[in-house]
Amino acid sequence: MSFYSSNYPGSYGGGYPNSGPPFPPMGGFQYGSYGSAYNVNAYSYQTGSAPPPESFYSGGFGGGFGPGQSMVPGFTCPAVQNMSNQYNYGGAPMPLQMPQSYGYQMANENAMAMAQMMQMQMYKSLGVDMEKKLATQQKKVQKKKKRVVQKKEEEEEEEEEEEEEEPVSPRITEDTKKRVRDAFIAEVMRRNAVSGTFELTYGTVLPYKKYLEDDPTVKYNKEKEGIDLAGKDWDPEADCQMLRNSIKGLGTDEDTITYIVSTRSNAQRQELKKMYKTMFGRDLIEEIKHDTSFNYKATLVGLFVPPAEYDAWHIKEAIYGLGTDEQALIEILMTRTNQQVRELVQAYKDVASPSRKVKDTLIEKDIEGDTSGDFKRLLISACQGNRREVTREQVENAVEEIMTPEGQGTGLFQVNEIKLVDEAGAKRDAEKLKKAGVDRWGTDEETFQRIFAVKDYYQLRCIWNNYVKLTQCDILNDIDEETSGNFKKGLCAVVNTIRNRPKYFAERLVKTMKGLGTDDKALIRIIITRAEIDMVQIKKEFLQMTNKTLWKWLQEDCSGSYKKLLQAVVKKD
Structure with a gap:
């Protein structure tokens, strides 16, 4: 049984048990780091880092990141392009914008604003209120424009400017800028490992950190145990008790199972499988299979499979099933990053050949036997997980401080993508x-x-x-x-x-x-x-x-x- 560090979201280190259609393979696993190059959010319920605030999903953005936390995202070039609008820099364009001829869409405007806010909050945690500083710069630019058209009020405007030029927060030292720059580069490299680009993306399923008032586990514990879990840290034992109560007896409480499974991350579901067997001596997945049916069962079981293994299982099904599901092979192998491909190739050995030891190249042999021509060679190329990637040295050379139209540094950073190519x-x-x-x-x-x-x-x-x-x-x-x-x-x-x-x-x-x-x-x-x-x-x-x-x-x-x-x-x- 082989073990390796995973780059999939909420993943683990572990071997792969027996498998076969119609469900992905399940079994006992050992758990490694929940941080993942596959999970672009890089949030773990154990790290202490906060998920995006709910207001982000409704078009707003907010904070929640403090010193010592695991993620300090920067922002990408589109955010820089919108900087003059965001802070109303007198309509002047920001330097080093990506040429319009680069006609591809990137992360949405809300994600850019979110990333921008996170970088500013790191400054705040270091004692520098960037929001006030940028607001002050904005007012200064606006006042200078006013003085051009309102000469008669020049003296009065100058007096107001002197008042507002008084320090509103500690000066940004070069050491502070370096710390933020280094954190920005680290975040850029993490995103690059996840998706091959620097775009900021989010999932709809995040680690469940604290129990909400309307969680069925909270209601059950209040009624049966007299314990109020609302606002307390997530507890796999409490969830497993709730799942067991939903499965046993006549009928199945599918609504409760749906709620728990859909609000816990994949890493947390791995803990649930292990805890359930520890508590009851029963296999949670086997019980789910027994008590549910059809597509509902297939989706539930799939949500409990670690991502690398899930991808490997679908590739096996695309090849070993009736005919060949070429679209599934394209969708998986053409869209995963190098690290993800290497993981699923490693997982494929145990998924496709659980009873005997085989070489890492089994996936290549299976592709060769089931596809042909140029398509076969394209898939085998993808299986290597060896596409060139932007290096840290390239990123360090391309990261530049954002300057105001007057040439003043803002203390925020961007990646000049032109320097990457x-x-x-x-x-x-x-x-x-x-x-x-x-x-x-x-x-x-x-x-x-x-x-x-x-x-x-x-x-x-x-x-x-x-x-x-x-x-x-x-x-x-x-x-x-x-x-x-x-x-x-x-x-x-x-x-x-x-x-x-x-x-x-x-x-x-x-x-x-x-x-x-x-x-x-x-x-x-x-x-x-x-x-x-x-x-x-x-x-x-x-x-x-x-x-x-x-x-x-x-x-x-x-x-x-x-x-x-x-x-x-x-x-x-």
Whole structure:
């Protein structure tokens, strides 16, 4: 049995027990770090770090991050681009903005504002009130503009300016700036490991830290035990008692099971499995299987599977089942980061061959035996988990302090993404793609695969931007014309994922429910795998595409406890 540190959300170190359709494999596990490169939020109920405030989900933002906590996010370039509007810097543009020709969408405006606020709160924890400082700078700029058009009031304005220029908070020292810069770089690198980009995303399922008043576990303990758990730290023992009470006897309290499972993170569900067996000598998953049915059962069981193993199981099912589910292979292998791919490859050995020891390359052999041609080679390339990544040295060279229009430092930092890329190399690769496709008879698929499989996300964005300049066509247009079949679908998935991963998954969700029938297997897989990563952003993209919320679509497309569970995971907007 092998053990390794996981980069999936709420993951663990552990081996993989027997598996087989129709449910992902389950069993006893040992737990490692809950911090995860797969979970972009990086929140753990054990770390003391706070989840995003509820106001964030309603379009606002707030704080909650203090000194010594585990996450101090910075903000990305779009936030910097909006800086002049955010603080009303007299309408003057901020320097070092990303050129408009980089036509890809990034994290939503609320996420940018949230990240911006978090960085300012770190300053506050160090004794520097950045909000007051920036507000003072704003007033100074506005007053200078007023003096141009109101010369008669110049003396009065100067007196007011002198009063407001008095220090409102301690001066930002170079040491303080360095600490914030270092924390910003660390956060940028964490996000890069999670998604290959620096965008800030959030899941709809966060670690459950303290019991809410309306939690069924709280009501049960008040009535049966005389204990009030409201406001107290999450306790797996109390949850397991509530789950046992919901399962035993005639009938099953599916609403209570749905609430508990949908409000606890994957890491916490691993604790529940272990605690349940400790308390009752029973396997929680086997009891869930016995007492539930159909898609509701499949979703419940899937929510209890650690993410790397869940991905590995779906790849196995895509290959070993009747026919080949190429779309599942594309969706998983084309959208996971290097570290995630390496984890699922490691997990695949035990999922696909639980009874005998096999090599790490089993997944490659299975792909070779079930796919063919250029599509086969594209999948095998993805299985290596070896795409180039932006290095820490590159990030350190690209991080710059944001300056006001007057050239004063704000103490906040941005990543100048232009410095992350090799512009000359991008032009050469764009020319190679042009020669491999539109400039020749037939298509040199190997060149497309090599460039798409090796280059890091920001370099690929730059290559595709230069490709437009060369051909006056988007890369997706020429992929559509020059390639075909599953190879084409795989390349398109790479482009769409790197440009905007939440939008890619929103489109996939629409396809699972649109038209006659529902692809429940794909629907369940996407919701489970993205619930703790970027479901907030996926829902926003989904609403823009359909003019309905994902919650509403599920209400109209699914039914019963299955519908309630999916809705509880994605949550109302």
